[in-house]
Amino acid sequence: MTDEETRSNDAVVLVVDDELAIRRFLRAGLESQGYTLIEAGTGQDAVTQMAMRSPQLVLLDLGLPDIDGFEVVRRIREWSQVPIIVLSAREKDGDKIHALDAGADDYVTKPFSMGELLARMRVAFRRKSREDAGDEDGVAEFGEVRLDFGRRRVTLAGEEIKLTPIEYRLLTALARRPGRVLTHEQLLREVWGPAHTRQHHYLRVYMAQLRQKLERVPGRPRFLLTEPGVGYRLRES
Numbered sequence: 337m338t339d340e341e342t343r344s345n346d347a348v349v350l351v352v353d354d355e356l357a358i359r360r361f362l363r364a365g366l367e368s369q370g371y372t373l374i375e376a377g378t379g380q381d382a383v384t385q386m387a388m389r390s391p392q393l394v395l396l397d398l399g400l401p402d403i404d405g406f407e408v409v410r411r412i413r414e415w416s417q418v419p420i421i422v423l424s425a426r427e428k429d430g431d432k433i434h435a436l437d438a439g440a441d442d443y444v445t446k447p448f449s450m451g452e453l454l455a456r457m458r459v460a461f462r463r464k465s466r467e468d469a470g471d472e473d474g475v476a477e478f479g480e481v482r483l484d485f486g487r488r489r490v491t492l493a494g495e496e497i498k499l500t501p502i503e504y505r506l507l508t509a510l511a512r513r514p515g516r517v518l519t520h521e522q523l524l525r526e527v528w529g530p531a532h533t534r535q536h537h538y539l540r541v542y543m544a545q546l547r548q549k550l551e552r553v554p555g556r557p558r559f560l561l562t563e564p565g566v567g568y569r570l571r572e573s
Contacts, residue, residue: 347392347461348372352382352408353423354401358446362395365450379403383411391418393460395453398424398435406438413439419460423448429565436519436566443517459515459572476511478559478570481550483511490550497549502527506542507550510560510570519567543568 398405547554
């Protein structure tokens with residue numbers, strides 16, 4: 337186990353769900369891995385616990401009896417960048433997009449396995465660790481691709497790959513959040529600006545170009561992945 341994984345397993349996790357059976361399931365699985373749990377059965381209690389206890393990660397159900405889970409995400413994001421993973425039985429793309437746009441880091445559909453959840457949590461902790469360390473001048477690697485942020489240089493198997501400014505901004509937007517699904521609107525706002533959030537065809541064109549340059553088999557990408565109806569993510573190696 338790496339030092340990073342050891343630190344993650346010492347973390348305090350806030351579980352927000354009004355179903356006692358779900359909280360018990362999560363407590364049994366997460367405490368066995370070394371996590372400390374705080375529980376909340378309502379949205380208001382979640383916001384209060386967040387302010388008082390400062391957990392390192394939040395597992396949040398959307399269907400709460402008082403405040404909608406989307407509102408809980410928005411309230412937390414007003415002052416904290418703690419990783420938030422939504423756990424919900426809602427499967428519609430619109431709900432996933434809404435949660436991610438509100439500021440959630442990931443969305444896991446119920447029912448889920450504990451193994452999948454633990455993997456998603458590890459990704460969230462790694463991403464937060466990189467953000468806290470300040471990765472602007474660091475390096476991202478996936479497969480045979482190496483992205484040097486400081487030099488603005490991209491290589492594939494050691495050979496430099498020339499990207500257009502838009503391709504580079506799109507790649508770095510994904511590479512700074514490996515494993516995280518970024519919605520179409522998030523990417524369009526970050527790469528093209530707030531006036532272009534409905535131009536989804538821009539993303540299709542430029543993602544296709546990136547895959548042609550960086551994926552060994554562009555038609556079956558291993559790393560630059562589409563989340564149908566939602567957005568894109570960069571798969572970690």
